[in-house]
Amino acid sequence: MHNQGDDKQIRVKISIHHKIVLYTALLVLITVVMSTYVAVKAEMRVLTKGLIHTGRYVAGDIAFGAEKAFGSL
Numbered sequence: 001m002h003n004q005g006d007d008k009q010i011r012v013k014i015s016i017h018h019k020i021v022l023y024t025a026l027l028v029l030i031t032v033v034m035s036t037y038v039a040v041k042a043e044m045r046v047l048t049k050g051l052i053h054t055g056r057y058v059a060g061d062i063a064f065g066a067e068k069a070f071g072s073l
Contacts, residue, residue, distance in 0.1 A: 014022075
């Protein structure tokens with residue numbers, strides 16, 4: 001007969017191969033997430049600096065044009 005205590009203690013055994021695959025996949029996932037985060041932050045920094053540079057260039061060009069336009073009056 002079955003013992004009721006045996007039914008309550010169902011254990012899942014995972015082989016060493018499956019554990020290695022699971023931990024490797026987890027490590028790869030963490031590495032991909034971290035490298036993506038670092039790459040996105042670096043790209044945002046580069047794009048922000050580029051936009052600031054372009055904005056300063058455009059503002060200087062507008063100021064120069066305005067100075068020429070009002071200076072001729």
